[in-house]
Amino acid sequence: MSVKQSRIKRVTQSDVAAMAGVSTAVVSAVISPKPGKTIRVGEEAEKRVRAAMETLGYAPDVVAQSLAGGKRNIIGVFTYEAIFPSDSENFFYPFLLGIERGAMKLGQDLLLFTSSSLEKGPRSIFPGGANRMGVADGAILLGEEPDKRELKRLYDTGFPFVTIGRRDTDKAELNWVAADYTAAVADVVKRCAALGHRKLKFVGATQVREQNIDRERGFMDRQAENLTLSVERLETDDIDGAWLRRCLDDGNTVVLTETFKHAVALERQVAAMSGSVPQTISIVALASPLTRPADVERWTRISVPREEMGEVAVRNLIAQIRSPENTPIKTTLPCGFVPGSTLQAI
Amino acid sequence: MSVKQSRIKRVTQSDVAAMAGVSTAVVSAVISPKPGKTIRVGEEAEKRVRAAMETLGYAPDVVAQSLAGGKRNIIGVFTYEAIFPSDSENFFYPFLLGIERGAMKLGQDLLLFTSSSLEKGPRSIFPGGANRMGVADGAILLGEEPDKRELKRLYDTGFPFVTIGRRDTDKAELNWVAADYTAAVADVVKRCAALGHRKLKFVGATQVREQNIDRERGFMDRQAENLTLSVERLETDDIDGAWLRRCLDDGNTVVLTETFKHAVALERQVAAMSGSVPQTISIVALASPLTRPADVERWTRISVPREEMGEVAVRNLIAQIRSPENTPIKTTLPCGFVPGSTLQAI
């Protein structure tokens, strides 16, 4: 006969209620005061309840609160990759900084859904069909989802969440906070034009998501000003000598690359034909690097307000949680232009 | 009159049960088959249940499962500083990596107590007297606590927790996982001896905590082998020209410093008297740097198995949560010796 596992004795509401000489409903009301006051508490009683909570060391059980439909002051953070990136200069890290700051300011704890990892590969919101997120009041989703249907499915559950990065879905109005790539790229084009460039090429990733669309739109926005603009989407491998030759022969004087990898690949080809950047051709990177290369500073590029995006995501999420009847909040934040030495006047 | 937010209707066990023509208990048994079989299910019934789950798209509610099972599968992480260090090469970061990995493996979510931050200054476990930790099943404490009484107080609540780093407290047997500084420093002394050093000096921090005691003990362990050992504890500012002169005059050929700051301060003084390390004197750092200086690799030092410590902390915590009647688990993990160019033979 095995020894029975002794349960940890939790301090519960009724313990507190008993000590304070009130009912559990009063304790509940003290923990989470609601404007819709179906239960009212007198000063005296509240004082006794708080004292009892103090001496008993009571903390509400979030799980029970969740089940009962109350608020927990916990926001979930879901990432498709590891939350603490082993590469510490990781692209996602600043978002987390911002999220933590936002959570601090708003008195929220952060729940990281580390349990949803399968053996290998990317995480799933619904590992094995179940969804742990319900423990939190809402969640922030970070990173590129491998399967957009998961977003739709989560949306259908009615669970409040905010994605970092714009998300476009049929039949689902999502909350998101995104960088204003459109304006940022349009600004880059304008600056290039001011520097005398007339033929500009946009080199984008083959994977086309919302942010890529935004960049391309920003690029094309400036068509009017007697510029010649062309767009190509290709793998970095496709940027070879022949490609560069054609690009130059076409008269392009500056290339805007959607990723750092493209920019680096391009510079390598320039070097291969004994040219140099920006003498042979100018380059502007339209992104923050995924992992910080040693020489980032050298590059002319745009910067994404990542920490701020994280903080705003928390604010928007809380707003959405507090009034779910409101329409989804979509926030775009301006990017910065970072001058470097890879863009020159012509 | 505001429109009431219509709750999303969940597919529950009883829906499935109804469709399959059984009771909810059977459905529950089908989802989680336990060895302790208090409920048995026939083949026919199981088939019907599975079919019903399929057609209804049923997914168990993890929150309810947690409530009923008594386990939340949530581990708290408490840090006295910001959890996501803005300096990502931060000393604490690898611990978090390990904690996340451990949590993943054991199917736990991680709750970061960001709400317990006061305006400024270090965090408190009991902000305003309340303790949010009860939210989790247990917690991992990271960083140097400003006030040890908080630990005792937390211990007295019976809440399971593990500290990273050894903690010694009166009347409280704590769980911890620590680096084996004693063995590591003893090893360093042995290596120095093997290289011909006979007079070694230990320079420690004035702040004496458990880990400092451990290092000093490791240093003194080797007294037998006809070595001359001396210990000094001082601020980095106290390492000036006069001090270095005395140190050399005493015949010391190697200094073991407890922190990187001390090591750096010492080297600066050596340079100030036109000497160099390790020609003038050898230096070994007995720690991992708090923030990674550009030239860490140059230093002969010991390395702390931080990621592993984080992972083990999770394991130990879970073990403690599962069987609270067990005695506290104290784990020490071996450090590594990292050869560098600041230690030479004599």
Add this chain to the structure above:
DNA sequence: TCTTTTTGATTATACGCTTAATCAAGGTCA
């Protein structure tokens, strides 16, 4: 044939909290 065991299920309760529905007591007001 009568008792005992095994199999396959049901019922009822607990988990800790929120909240609608109630209610008692005292205060207002015509």
Add this chain to the structure above:
DNA sequence: TGACCTTGATTAAGCGTATAATCAAAAAGA
């Protein structure tokens, strides 16, 4: 003085699941 409101509470009904306690029927054993 009785009708009505306000205040400060209590009661009780969930939320979705797990599981101990039961139980009926069939199988096995004597």
